[in-house]
Amino acid sequence: MSNPALNEIISIHVGQAGTKIGESCCKLFCVEHGIDKSGFILNNHCTDRTGNIDTFFNVNSDSKYIPRSLFVDLDDGSINEIMNGSLRRLFDPRYLISNKEDASNNFARGYYTVGRKIISNVMDSVQSLAENCENLSGFLIYNSICGGTGSGFGSLLMQKLSKQYRKKTKMCFCVFPSNKLASAVVEPYNSILSTHATLPHSDCNFLVDNEAIYGICRNKLDLEKPSFFELNMVIAHAVSFITTSFRFDGSLNVNLNEFQTNLVPFPTVHFIATAISPLRSSSKSTYSNVGGQQIFQECFDKGNQLLSCDIEKGKLMTACILFKGVVPMRDVNVGIESIRHSKIEYVDWAPITFKVGINHRTMDCLPNDIVGRSLLSAGMVINSTAMGKCWNKLNQKFDKLYSKKAFVHWYVGEGMEEGEFTESRENLANLERDYLEMSIDCNSEEDEY
Ligand SMILES: Nc1nc2c(ncn2[C@@H]2O[C@H](COP(=O)(O)OP(=O)(O)OP(=O)(O)O)[C@@H](O)[C@H]2O)c(=O)[nH]1
Ligand SMILES: [Mg+2]
Structure with a gap:
């Protein structure tokens, strides 16, 4: 019989961006759940901080925790890096899948030709992960919709998942093309072809773009020349905020289904922007101390958003703020009130509501993290009509x-x-x-x- 307490999620990382972001996320999740780089609970870890570790990890008979994650790329560059990287003992090599030939920035190669060669192997691996779950709640898929593998193979995979796991939630974390920075001239083709191919199959897409995150790294985190490594750390923090309530009990919790219900008013209108606050350089102080109201305001500041989408030019449909740390409800209410009276416009067909999640754990950081710690912090997810622009x-x-x-x-x-x-x-x-x-x-x- 299934255990209702368990809500396992399978993470699938596709293409270079998807796999490298996945590696960064796994590093942060290990710190948060108190797991060492080989998958064992740290000796000095307080057991009540381990949380619902089963959401993202399987445990084997040696009490080793292994991420329930599948990494797929059509060439072997980034997968080899993961296999030889600092988490090499954590992952199960059966779920690190690569081939020899990438999709060369071409959606059609990822979808029709090169990607087809490994899709059945990948779906077998997904099935084997799913069979190990007692109560699978859904899938998180990470990719860049600009790259050939991320867009083409990612679309093929979403369609197969949708067919085979129709009722399971599928949420995506996607790198969206940047306005000015592009690494390939065909990014608009790939992103539009893949958005068309996946629109009916994804429940919710959290979008980030590298230009916005470069801005965060330079202007907020004092990094002159950030690399993907640093960008991915910022993304990992955003993913951590969004998934904290699936992984740790909190005084106000938001589960996978609640997220969808609250954030997506119409099936296609499911593209979500994310912001984080506070964003302070880790070199500045050991802990910053920012109040709930300020956090609310900063989450609406362009400089704190991981997607270059001008929220002020659209109308807010729904938003959800997810706190880590102890925040008095009074501060939350004042924060909501101040946003109600700010420049932000709202649609008039729904009441202005902010879904609030509170988890009393303070944020965790990686040993070499670029994001500074804070006693109170939050991630905000926003569905705005500005996305239309x-x-x-x-x-x-x-x-x-x-x-x-x-x-x-x-x-x-x-x-x-x-x-x-x-x-x-x-x-x-x-x-x-x-x-x-x-x-x-x-x-x-x-x-x-
Ligand atoms: N944030 C972030 N973006 C990345 C990373 N790697 C690549 N990108 C961006 O993703 C887009 C290209 O996608 P990739 O993931 O490299 O491509 P792919 O899915 O591997 O597809 P092909 O290499 O064409 O087969 C470009 O806009 C890059 O700037 C990464 O590690 N982090
Ligand atoms: Mg690639």
Whole structure:
């Protein structure tokens, strides 16, 4: 019989960004649950801080905890790094899957050709992880929707998961293309093709972009030239806030289903921005002491957001704030009130509500962390109609490329029909319209995003 206390989650990390972010997250989760780099509970770890360790970890007969995580990449570069990295004794090598040939920034290679070669192997591994669960609640999928593997193979995987595990929640943590920084000219194609392919299969996508996180590293954390390693540490903290209530009991807890119910008012409108506060350099002080009200305000500050989406240019639909530390309810209420009276606009078809989660544990940090500790901290997740503008910008970039049919032959050459470009673009136009629809007040006929 299933144990209702258990709520296991399977994490799947796809492509370079997905796997490297996954490694950073696992490092932080180990610190939080008091596990050493080989998977054993630390001797000096207080047992009541271990939390619901089974959410993200399996335990074997030697009492070793192994992340319930699958790492997949089409080339072996990042997987080899993980196999030889500081967590090499933690992972089960059966769940580190790679091949020899990447998708070369091409969605079609990840989806139709190179990715097809390993999909059944990957799905067998997912099944073996799922069979080991007593009460699987769902999947967290990490990828970059700009890369060929992340977008193409990620989409193929989501479609297979949706077919095989239809009723299980599927949430994604995605690197979204940056406005100015791009590592490949075809990023708009990959992201739009993959968003079209996965829209009905994902319940909720938490988006981050590297430009926003570079800004955090430079302006808040005093790092002049941050690398992916540092960017991924910031992302790991955001993931930690979002998943804390799945992993530790709290005075106000938010589970996977509650998240979805509260954050997603309409199935396609499921793209969520995240912010963290406080963000102070770890070199400045041992602990910063910031109050609940200030945390609320900072979470709405552009400089604290991991996605370059101008919340002030849209209307807030829903938001959820997840505290770590002891926060008086009075401070929470004053914080909510101050946001109600700020420049932020709200949709008028739903009451202004902030779902609040509180976990009394203070935040944990890695030994070499760039994010400074704080007695009280929070992650905020926001669903805003401003996201419609992000899709609009990306659609325009797609249109420019496609007006010349530039680079299309690389996709067609991998067996993709050209019609998939137009079909995907039309679907993304519908998504823009969904955001527009959400932003129209009940009382007025015309409005903007
Ligand atoms: N935050 C973060 N972004 C990354 C990382 N690695 C790559 N990226 C970004 O992700 C996008 C490219 O995606 P990758 O994950 O490298 O590509 P992939 O999924 O491996 O696909 P292919 O290499 O094309 O087969 C670019 O926008 C990179 O800037 C990382 O470790 N962290
Ligand atoms: Mg790659």
